[in-house]
Amino acid sequence: MIPNVEYLKPKNLQEALELMEREGSVALAGGTDVIVNMRDERLLPKALIDIKGLEELKGIKEVPEGVWIGALELVQDAVENPLTKQYTAFIEGAGSIGCLEIRYRATIGGNICNGSPSADSLPGLLLYDAKAVIASKEGERTVSLESFLLGPGKVDLKKGELLKAVILPKAKEGSASKYYRRTRVKGMDLSSVSVAVYAENLGIEGKSDIRIALGAVMPTVARARKGEAVLYGQKLTDELLDEAIDALMEDVNPRKGSLRATPEYKKKMVRVLIKKAISEIKGGVSCEA
């Protein structure tokens, strides 16, 4: 049972943006987070603005900057779309959200705007420096997706704004990425810790670009830039990788009291999963999982 709420369904984006100007409006897309939060009375909107019908926020298409993914794109559709195929870490991450039924209901924009520190679609998007396109009555603004994430449950949306799309910049030829997460059960579960790794010219001196994004170990999903800096342009050795992980650990500070994993385990798994992802990208044999 959800609390009483005014329900409004705008016909187009303009109408929606006007409704979003109202105090206490909350956008409803797939509802897999919003409805759950309302049921638990963690979210008590004055009005639910049902944006599911907005064509302006749908579709996946090629744009000059890369691939444009509408915020209302269903997670499973985004995972299966040929245009996202090369963004391995993104499709592996998004493909691990909930279960198939949830992924046919939940939207990419919803997974982002829910602002969960463990959102599975985000690490893969951040690796590719994805952008967030935000619409309001005044027009559109585009920000880096990483800066769009402000804290647990908080994103950079002001009153009257909606996330319209994310743009994945073109993936470079020969680049590869990988997503790994740890969960308490193999069946449906939230990530206890997640790691996405991107590599381009892996370990080639002067050219190597290794990027790492982490989930569920910081207030938001974020890039591990201190570790990336250690690796950038360097020949990859086991020692260097450990050094890089030591460096990124400075920013890894999982909260205590989580029911999913202790900070100690999460930190261990960050190291293990980064190494596993790199080994996988290198084509090395990794352990069974």
Place this chain on the structure above:
Amino acid sequence: MTLKHVGKSYTRNDGVEKTTGSAKYVADMKFPGMLHAKVLRSPYAHAIIKSIDTTEALKLPGVFVVLTGKDVPGPFGVAVADQYPLAKYKVRYAGEPVAAVVAVNERVAKEALKHIKVEYEPLPFVIHPKDAVADGAPILHEDLMNYNVAPYVYPQGKNIYQHFKVRKGDIEEGFEKADLVVEGETWYPYIHHVQLEPHCAVAQYNLDGTMTMYSTTQAPFVVQNCINMLHDIPLSKIQVIVPYIGGGFGGKSDVTIEPLVSCLAKAVPGRFVRLLLTREEMFIGTNLGRGAYCKYKIGLSKEGKILAMQGESYLGSGGNVDYAVNIVTGMGLAGTGPYEVPNLKLDVYGVYTNTPPIGALRGYGHPEVHFPVERLLEKAARKLGMDPVEFRLKNLLAEGKVNGIGQVVKHDTGNVVLCAEKVAKELYKSPKPNKGDNILVGRGMAAYMKTPCMPTNVQSSVFLKLNADGSVTLATGAIEMGQGTYTVLAQMTAEALDIPYEKVNVTNTVDTLISPYEWQTVASHTTWGTGNAIILAAENLKAKLKESAAKVFNTDAENIKIEGDKVVYNDKVLTWGDLALGYKNPDGSALTEPIMGEGHFVAKGVQNPDPETGQGNAAADWTQGCIGIELGIDKTTGEVHLYRLINYIDAGTIVNPQMARDQVLGAITMVISSALTETLVFSEDTGKIRNNNLVDYKIVGIEDMPEEILIDFVQTPEESGPYGAKGIGEHGTVGTAPAILNAIYDATGIDFYELPVTAEKIMMALEGGE
């Protein structure tokens, strides 16, 4: 005897209804003018209720009544009268009902809860049974020694409400002779059943003084009794109706929400009142399971014979314990596992704790005590340098041996030795697989036995109504809750009457006004008890057919033969249908009466165990088996991968192999889950359950299941069972946890004694070199 229907994997007779969504459950029931209830629950695990003010809640439009402890009868309880439908004076667990609102709809009722003001004085609380028996522990029931208790309950004072003893041989001498003594403590945490269907009850107190209640209970006749005790309504005027229920696993046995709902209905005479729990309330406001702390010591000879066993077990039982009393008994009866122990001393204590009440949960005391026994025996085998299989075979309860309560194992008790041999042969048939450098592969096994913990005179009755077309309707008080019991009962009916399976229909609603009596659908005893009643009813029906035919043919009943659906006398033939509603003479006058078979079964010869020694014929039967597990541990993450599961079980004759296999696997799956992931987490500050939802109370999914599963049967017919059958529903739970932990030990050398063994715990232990 060749069997036509027993032993065949018939398709479930409730399958179409359930897969098409047309099957009705209590939450589907809607009645004109139905009101809705919501419950205000204690936020404290232990507190004195200083005051409750319901004034503001009552002012809310749409609110009919608000009840608190002062408005309800009690205390009640079959074994220990220690509970009230709503808390009086104090609360003993976070989630205990403190007040309840009846309103025009759920929304108003929920809103009204916010307007009830309760002042509490929090008290120190205790969650773990070990802490509850420690000196200085907070006392939950100060007046325990003055409570009304059943004759087999022996309250000890402080928080101990029951002490069950098993004594056999000379324990001191046994340990003196031992060459090796192994000791250990185990903890099986508090867990929940996680039934798919939430608890729901809809009740009406009629203006003529009768009560009708629809409920998701496994125990309609127990609920009927409870309403009788609480409200002094004659049993004949209490109608408890149960349609299909969506999973019970013991968590809907005895009573849960029904006493409260009966009080709410009584407060608004003439109106139906419905209480439907949320998922979160199921965790904090119904029965939990397990919560067993065991301390065991086993003495062995160097040849690997068990010489002595001493066990001290404590069952954390919650703020009120009524139905945990018999789990304590189960922990005693099965406290040796399926092994012969000549010198035995077991003490099982039932202990109050500030948790929701602990009740039945598939296994009923047996997984709790098999855990220490099987872990320690594994350890002993290794210490003696013996092969764990050979070691087990030496000590298992083979025919002629004597179990812990003095019963001599007979042929029909079952062949646990053969089960173990078959599992071992399959489990160790080839060398351990190589799963790569990061994976440690291990194998483990555990043997098990379980008895239904039932009243000594447990009863099952059925009616077999013969219809005019020759079809038969089986009326039973047993509940179909997903376990497939109606299919199995129909198969046995077809067998007993020698008619096609399709001709048998089973009533799919139990109604205490009209259904024949059935103790309750628990203890894996329906196939056994109700099956026995069916055989008696079939004989009764056939006798009546013969008597009727004899009148028609003007001869004696003994001259009549029944051949298929025909009744034959020399060359004269009648169909069953001709006689079903009574035979008419050519002139239209009635000659014979309508035919219904009646069968009434009661267990005979089952005794209460001796209060000082636990000895006696206290177990009606035993189902036994053995489980083997092969798994891999990822040493980089601690993750467990289950590769192979092998289980052989001797549950006597198997009525429906496909469903029996599914029952065993379902039971095993529940314990794969509690071995590896499940546990309720209690807040250290408030004692509240922190993970009362399926986001953070994790149960395994299909992805977690073993890659290969072999479940098979050893079928030694049980003399007391219909066609040699006995229980099978719960037994898969009994040995699974120690088998998995023995395999983890084999893989890693790490001995775990507490559940769940999560990836994180394994990882930390691997690194810590524990």
